[in-house]
Amino acid sequence: MRTHPLKSAIAVHWREHASLYVFVIVLFLMGVIFGAIVVNSLGFSQKQDLYYYLAQFFGQVSKDNVASAHDMFRQSYMHNVKYMVLMWVLGISVIGLPVILVLLFLKGIVVGFTVGFLVNQMGWKGFLLSFVSVMPQNLLVIPLMIVMGVMSISFSLRMVRNQFMKRPHEPVFPMVMRYAAAMAAAAFGLLVSSAVEAYLSPVLMKQVVKWVANLIIIIM
Structure with a gap:
């Protein structure tokens, strides 16, 4: 039975970069854990201030007084x-290369802090609000960022080997083209995640906010 070329390419990619994927995923999870820990280190007044803005936001969501889906899509995609x-x-x-690792860690902190704060306060x-507001788009964004992070780290390491190690040089142009193709594929995938964030998440949030409205104190 013949293996589909795409599946074969993915299998080869995984074998070549498995250790990098493990490292990047662990780094990201460390960021998530650190972000959740930061929530507990906030002072009472800081938590109250953040909750005030959060409650206002959910109040706007429940009244449909939010940015248009088109604007949200554009802002999410560009970000x-x-x-x-x-x-x-x-x-x-x-x-x-070190900055790539910092960016992946920071992304984990943002996710961990957001979910941790919502759960800590409510x-x-x-947890339910974070499930409908944070999770849907991040189920796509996070894997794409992890893959792009691995590709960026791998490209950097290959360039270093080409420059400093006494071994046959790998042609640079095909490497750059594959790297650019990976970026284009990631950019296309982000269209889907931004559409989810702009068109699906607000609808889910509105339903959840209305469902628990009698249990949430909305500070106007």
Whole structure:
């Protein structure tokens, strides 16, 4: 039975980069844990201030007084693409390798802090809200960022080997083209995640906020 070329390419890619994937995933999870820990280190007044803005936001959601889906889609896509392009450029620059690791760690902190704060302040209601507001788009964004991070780190390491190790050099142009193709594929995937964030998540949030409205104190 013949293996599909795409499946074969993915299998080869995984075998070649398995250790990097493990490292990047562990780094990201460390960021998530650190973000959750930061929530517990906040003072009472800081938590109250953040909760005030959060409650106002959910109040606006329940009243449909939020930005248009088109604006949300554009803002979400531009934010994520800029983040991804930055990693891509840092991979080409070679010296930006440590910064790629920092960006992946920071992404984990943001996710961990957001979910941790919601759960810390609202208990099970916060978990439910984070499930519909944070998780849907991040189920796509996080894997894409992890893959792009691995590709950027791998590209950097290959460029270093080409420059400093006494071994036959790998042709640079095909490497750059594969790297650019990976960025293009990631950018396309972000279209889907941004559409989810702009068109699906607000609907889910509105339903959840209405469902638990009698249990959430909305500060106007």
